[in-house]
Amino acid sequence: MWAMSGWESQLLETGFLGIFLCPLWTLSRLPQHTPTSRIVLWGFRWLIFRIMLGAGLIKIRGDRCWRDLTCMDFHYEAILIVSGNLSFLNWLTMVPSLACFDDATLGFLFPSGPGSLKDRVLQMQREIRGARPKPRFGSVVRRAANVSLGILLAWLSVPVVLNLLSSRQVMNTHFNSLHIVNTYGAFGSITKERTEVILQGTASPNASAPDAVWEDYEFKCKPGDPSRRPCLISPYHYRLDWLMWFAAFQTYEHNDWILHLAGKLLASDAEALSLLAHNPFASRPPPRWVRGEHYRYKFSRPGGRHAAEGKWWVRKRIGAYFPPLSLEELRPYFRDRGWPLPQPL
Template sequence: MSDRSGWESQLLETGFLGIFLCPLWTLSRLPKRTPPSCIVLWGYRWLIFRIMLGAGLIKIRGDRCWRDLTCMDYHYETQPVPNPLAYYMHRSPGWFHQFETLVNHFIELVVPFFLFLGRRLCIAHGALQILFQVLLILSGNLSFLNWLTIVPSIACFDDASLSFLFSSEKGGVKTQVMEIQANEDAEGNEPPLPYGCYIRRVVNVSFGILIAFLSIPVVVNLLSSQQIMNTSFNSLRIVNTYGAFGSITKERTEVILQGTSSLDPNDPAAIWEEYQFKCKPGDLNRRPCLISPYHYRLDWLMWFAAFQTYEQNEWIIHLAGKLLAEEKEILSLLAFNPFEGRQPPRWVRGEHFKYKFSRPGGKHAADGKWWIRKRIGPYFPPVDLKGLRKYFKARNWPYPAQN
């Protein structure tokens, strides 16, 4: 089963590991006899290892620009939903973009192996991965993906490395942990464990065996020259393969949806008005948005549709039908409906444009434009509700009814 983003699979795997992280039968803030299982902690480390190494390998095996260090020349402008910082980062000098690409390769291809090289390098791995994710959060709108990737990185730290986060006051968590550790170090001071702890150990060992078994096809995929990213090899989807940006688009194209009240869509005098999405580029004067960790899935799907055809994305015709009917649920996904308070449009069409960032301090930026664009041509022809009836019926889609 393949998933374009892999976020759902990563969220599922992260949450599944969390089930086994805490004891089941106690609500104690610091249960003395049931510390987090080392197997689960290594499960999280194995997860971050696969996420980062998978992302690094898919890049180095994929688009040539990752090997010649030019991908970052395009990434900020062509990523799914750029944010304000990306506008300025795009204009960084070429040597800086090359440095960014080298750092990316180091973080994704070298640093993951720090996990297996002792405590200090394991902690360094966690710190570097969290820093890397923070930089990605600042420079892009990749939804909750980067925030989610921070979670398994926390498993790289032990109590000593995190102790500075807690107060040293008497009776505090830090003091309690130190007392527990001191008692454990004292010879002959360990009381017999209750049966529940042995049951938990059996469950954790069984869980570890399951993870190891399900990891076999994942490891084979990582070693394969035909690596597949964001794929599950089991129906449970709890041990997956990950990857991101194996290829980079060199130009940004956008699908702009427009509507008109004209009786004849081919009339040169017809006035076409544009719908605006909540975050994706459209209005040239609108500043790139900042939405992370939130996710506008429709905006993201429009990015995919822009470098494909509407025949490959039939859902966009479905969307056009909903806009013609002015269904409230669909309009709630948009930032601006040009026909609000008026009669619905008679026709909706998709236009294809090439978008580029304006140059900071340049002529277009001085006019308040964050983007400049050039029309490529039609994306899909004008459609009306009557003409879409057969199209919807052939696909067993509910025919949209006007409110």
């Protein structure tokens, strides 16, 4: 991880601070005389502050970069986003956020009662309140380590603060060889419109026939059927739904994997279908043709006509994303790329 940058550095910094939460000489679940250092807690708070601030700043910079193609570092970052499953970021961001809550706020999460861990902590707090504990060797070493950590974080934060105050912030980067105080920012641009690729299949022998009935495949969470309520998936997300969202920004020539998926659907591949929420051909033979349609989605207005009809979304067709394809037409495409040929059931 030390050779990484961006989100991997966020993992590195979080783990580095976590080291100083542990006592030096004991593995006890509740060690005495080693309270959590306020320096470490403020280190976590400084980390979550930079994460949240950077997430907002990079939106401004990202919108500027989409209009200015000279921001090559941003475009490289955007490409990296497409090839990764970044749901771990949600969990990773929760960890330093915990340092923003005190014991009274989080106490309800732990069982109470005689002999419980919570009761022992409260007892220890009552014993040391107002008292001056006798200096111990371990406590002195720990205090020296924490003070050294605070000085190190303050020194490494100087270029980070200067960068955040600059009109040309550099996000998702590090400013020192230790990679433990960095700038972060997820998603450099938020689009103003929501476009989606809707995959459809038909059993008609002629895909261009006016009476051909095209039926939608439904994904587990991304918008599809306008009447389906948006789902809540944080802090987890579905990788295929995620990639379909990015595919809608470009063309299928930039996302040849979507034709691979179309071939799997034409063969009713069980593994591919397990990633979907609804297969319209579940109890029938596989479709003869599969196509991709490009739609623009908007939320229906509360109290409007579409909302009254039970629709969460209003969608408008933009055009074809990829033309109707049969399994036979895709076989040479699969073969040229060395992909296993899908076998229909």
